[in-house]
Amino acid sequence: xxxxxxxxxxxxxxxxxxxAAPTGHLLILxxxxxxxxxxxxxxxxxxxxxxxxQAYNILAVTFTNKAASEMQKRINQLLDGISTTGLWVGTFxxxxxxxxxxxxxxxxxxxxxQILDSDDQQRTLKRILIAQGLDEKxxxxxxxxxxxxxxxxxxxxxxxxxxxxxxxxxxxMLSIYQTYDEHCQRNGLVDFAELLLRTYETLRDNxxxxxxxxxxxxxxxxxxxxxxxxxxxxxxxxxxxxxxxxFIVGDDDQSIYSWRGAKIENxxxxxxxxxxxxxxxxxxxxxxxxxxxxxxxxxIANNKKRLGKNLWTAGEKGDxxxxxxxxxxxxxxxxxxxxxxxxQGKWQEIAVLYRTSAQSRVFEEALLQRNIPYRIIGxxxxxxxxxIKDVLAYLRLLHHRHNDTAFERIINLPKxxxxxxxxxxxxxxxxxHQCSLWDAIQHAxxxxxxxxxxxxxxxxxSTFIEELSQKIAGQPLHEQIKQIIQQAGLVAxxxxxDPVDATRRQENLDELQTAAEQFEKLYYSEPDIxxxxxxxxxxxxGEGQSxxxxxxxxxxTLHAAKGLEFTLVFLxxxxxxxxxxxxxxxxxxxxxERRLCYVGITRARQTLYLCHSENRAxxxxxxxAYPSRFIxxxxxxxxxxxRLKTAFSVKSSVAIDASFQLGDNxxxxxxxxxxxxxxxxxxxLMRLRVAFSNGTSKWLLLAYTxxxxxx
DNA sequence: TAAGCCGAACTTTTT
DNA sequence: GTTCGGCTTA
Numbered sequence: 001x002x003x004x005x006x007x008x009x010x011x012x013x014x015x016x017x018x019x020a021a022p023t024g025h026l027l028i029l030x031x032x033x034x035x036x037x038x039x040x041x042x043x044x045x046x047x048x049x050x051x052x053x054q055a056y057n058i059l060a061v062t063f064t065n066k067a068a069s070e071m072q073k074r075i076n077q078l079l080d081g082i083s084t085t086g087l088w089v090g091t092f093x094x095x096x097x098x099x100x101x102x103x104x105x106x107x108x109x110x111x112x113x114q115i116l117d118s119d120d121q122q123r124t125l126k127r128i129l130i131a132q133g134l135d136e137k138x139x140x141x142x143x144x145x146x147x148x149x150x151x152x153x154x155x156x157x158x159x160x161x162x163x164x165x166x167x168x169x170x171x172x173m174l175s176i177y178q179t180y181d182e183h184c185q186r187n188g189l190v191d192f193a194e195l196l197l198r199t200y201e202t203l204r205d206n207x208x209x210x211x212x213x214x215x216x217x218x219x220x221x222x223x224x225x226x227x228x229x230x231x232x233x234x235x236x237x238x239x240x241x242x243x244x245x246x247f248i249v250g251d252d253d254q255s256i257y258s259w260r261g262a263k264i265e266n267x268x269x270x271x272x273x274x275x276x277x278x279x280x281x282x283x284x285x286x287x288x289x290x291x292x293x294x295x296x297x298x299x300i301a302n303n304k305k306r307l308g309k310n311l312w313t314a315g316e317k318g319d320x321x322x323x324x325x326x327x328x329x330x331x332x333x334x335x336x337x338x339x340x341x342x343x344q345g346k347w348q349e350i351a352v353l354y355r356t357s358a359q360s361r362v363f364e365e366a367l368l369q370r371n372i373p374y375r376i377i378g379x380x381x382x383x384x385x386x387x388i389k390d391v392l393a394y395l396r397l398l399h400h401r402h403n404d405t406a407f408e409r410i411i412n413l414p415k416x417x418x419x420x421x422x423x424x425x426x427x428x429x430x431x432x433h434q435c436s437l438w439d440a441i442q443h444a445x446x447x448x449x450x451x452x453x454x455x456x457x458x459x460x461x462s463t464f465i466e467e468l469s470q471k472i473a474g475q476p477l478h479e480q481i482k483q484i485i486q487q488a489g490l491v492a493x494x495x496x497x498d499p500v501d502a503t504r505r506q507e508n509l510d511e512l513q514t515a516a517e518q519f520e521k522l523y524y525s526e527p528d529i530x531x532x533x534x535x536x537x538x539x540x541x542g543e544g545q546s547x548x549x550x551x552x553x554x555x556x557t558l559h560a561a562k563g564l565e566f567t568l569v570f571l572x573x574x575x576x577x578x579x580x581x582x583x584x585x586x587x588x589x590x591x592x593e594r595r596l597c598y599v600g601i602t603r604a605r606q607t608l609y610l611c612h613s614e615n616r617a618x619x620x621x622x623x624x625a626y627p628s629r630f631i632x633x634x635x636x637x638x639x640x641x642x643r644l645k646t647a648f649s650v651k652s653s654v655a656i657d658a659s660f661q662l663g664d665n666x667x668x669x670x671x672x673x674x675x676x677x678x679x680x681x682x683x684x685l686m687r688l689r690v691a692f693s694n695g696t697s698k699w700l701l702l703a704y705t706x707x708x709x710x711x
Numbered sequence: 712t713a714a715g716c717c718g719a720a721c722t723t724t725t726t
Numbered sequence: 727g728t729t730c731g732g733c734t735t736a
Contacts, residue, residue: 357723358721361728560724
């Protein structure tokens with residue numbers, strides 16, 4: 001590239017220092033909104049433009065597909081036509097998958113190995129547990145899944161785990177782990193954690209291969225390093241050769257995934273493991289107002305375990321941060337929705353953030369009532385939807401008859417009269433012959449031991465799959481999918497199963513065909529497009545819903561908000577027990593909750609509303625709630641409390657609004673709208689009987705209730 | 712075999 | 727208060 005300066009010109013001095021740093025290991029502590037992605041992208045462009053290395057020598061790792069594609073896109077923009085062929089940008093899992101596809105022999109995998117997603121893994125484990133005759137109450141698939149993934153993420157195989165003779169629980173767990181691994185190996189299945197562990201082990205044990213990659217990757221860039229788990233860090237360490245340079249970007253204050261195995265210690269360990277690492281802090285924030293940053297800084301300063309960092313901005317102080325004390329969760333939602341309704345800009349500039357997904361419902365209802373379009377981020381993703389997984393299971397089985405996971409999913413979908421009894425005998429046959437369930441059908445039919453009632457549907461299923469397989473052979477991917485949906489009669493099945501959901505499912509199936517068509521266009525040169533498509537479906541589960549409604553208020557959990565920014569942010573449910581969550585309080589994990597709050601606050605560009613409620617319905621129970629300690633940790637002078645303009649009674653206040661009269665329309669934070677139908681007593685002892693629109697009526701002591709007088 | 716009823720659980724979730 | 731999964735009944 002002729003114009004190297006263009007890569008540096010748009011950066012501030014510290015960003016420039018990071019981007020143009022001489023080779024050597026670098027740790028960039030990048031605060032929220034400090035231009036983290038920008039620095040990563042410009043660093044890659046800088047390396048290429050100054051010809052320190054070829055694209056082929058660079059590896060850039062991210063945590064989400066979104067971040068990876070964003071980075072790839074921005075690199076291409078910046079380099080404007082200069083080839084980046086050979087550059088590896090992807091998620092840990094994506095990169096490991098690629099590696100294992102290339103080196104399946106060294107990794108001791110079949111070249112047709114399939115990825116087992118979380119759901120498939122759980123189903124597989126469930127079958128193993130049942131096969132071993134274990135009590136489902138004591139040995140839940142979920143618990144076992146957690147145990148296995150947890151150990152794989154620490155790089156531990158069953159034989160590495162020390163067990164004492166008396167530890168029966170652990171012994172049994174290890175034996176299940178072992179059985180599961182053997183099952184996967186036999187059937188060419190690789191779960192998410194295995195992608196990483198297998199790659200690590202292959203590189204560790206194969207000197208030639210390791211040397212090749214260590215020599216190749218002269219620049220290894222890692223984003224969101226505070227989120228790496230043990231095996232991910234080990235993998236990185238294995239890739240670092242004597243001429244490799246680490247460029248690590250992270251923010252210890254934004255580490256919010258310890259419950260998922262992320263080790264915040266990794267970022268603190270870098271200096272020990274690579275003593276010559278140069279540390280650079282990016283503290284200038286380009287996102288939020290001075291006040292919002294002050295609030296964030298003050299809050300996070302309460303954490304003890306920090307590398308330390310203070311965000312600042314050259315911009316304005318801006319609005320104060322608002323605090324609204326709601327009477328109930330409904331009132332909180334009403335307030336938020338009313339404020340949103342006043343908004344002059346685009347809906348998509350607004351986010352409502354909360355600690356738990358269950359909180360979204362009241363916000364949804366309030367927004368729905370006001371006809372404000374919204375979108376919930378997170379939840380079930382496209383390729384995780386049952387109907388999508390059903391079709392993909394057919395596709396899998398049609399191309400790999402011995403895939404038992406796929407087989408189990410669709411053997412009786414739609415209903416073919418093959419029930420648990422028949423299936424159980426098939427499983428037994430499969431175990432006995434050490435074969436797949438598909439082959440077990442042939443054995444079972446040949447042995448003539450089945451009743452006619454069981455044999456007939458099995459035979460027709462087997463014929464159906466064979467015929468469909470011949471029919472779709474050689475056809476394009478989207479056509480195969482179309483045929484599967486039609487021939488299997490899936491639409492009719494969903495219609496019968498749940499007529500209300502059927503339309504939505506149908507739409508998703510159409511979407512799947514479109515997605516397949518797009519995939520074909522993009523990867524037309526791929527030799528095995530079916531496998532590639534299936535792998536992508538597992539690794540990149542896609543968005544929750546289509547992007548059709550672009551301009552929407554965004555509702556999401558704080559975890560889902562990481563990395564995003566909005567002009568106007570509402571942070572709801574700041575209550576003890578909810579945020580910080582009770583479990584975190586009990587586990588003494590308050591610092592992570594505080595970081596989560598810090599993440600939430602730093603999402604806001606211009607205006608931030610903090611909300612808490614004095615009363616909240618949870619698990620169908622209504623109870624009192626107390627303001628979160630995080631509110632108390634923010635200096636009062638940075639906060640402006642919001643009060644209602646309408647007449648309302650104030651608990652323990654001197655002035656009790658006496659303007660309530662018979663017949664007045666009122667609103668109660670918990671019970672909703674109503675009319676005053678009786679009145680007795682005076683002053684603080686005044687009691688009002690209110691008939692609510694839900695049909696109930698209640699006596700309310702004015703001094704202790706929170707009634708609002710309506711127009 | 713399949714539909715319907717009842718009891719238990721319930722933070723966060725990417726790959 | 728909802729959802730999921732297991733158990734019972736037709």
